[in-house]
Amino acid sequence: MKVKVAKWGNSLGVRLPRAAAQSVGVTDGSELDLTLEADGFRLRKPVKTSARRLAEMLDETKRRGLKPPDLVDWGRDRGSEIIDDDYSRGLIGPGPDGTPMRIVSPEKRDARSRRR
Structure with missing residues (x-):
């Protein structure tokens, strides 16, 4: 199938029948x-990735009769996980x-610019 290339702003465009x-x-x-x-060139529709919610995945495990994974207790924080530096503050x-x-x-910045 032949299509024609046309100028579209500073770019070129192709009309799809x-x-x-x-x-x-x-x-x-x-x-x-x-x-x-x-x-x-090759022009294709992007491959869809399935972004399922956690609730949907847990429902599927129940439908299949599978037991959800056990929760792991990692214990209390030991301190090295917490970053205390100027940037964090x-x-x-x-x-x-x-x-x-x-x-x-960004929300505060936008609010400040609206007040001016």
């Missing part, structure tokens, strides 16, 4: 994987005027 798009389930807004090959070093700079969450 409706029958071709429908046959592979591509709709407006679909994302495709573009692979460069020795003799051209939200400090990222001295600012231009020598005062400590703090990490600001």
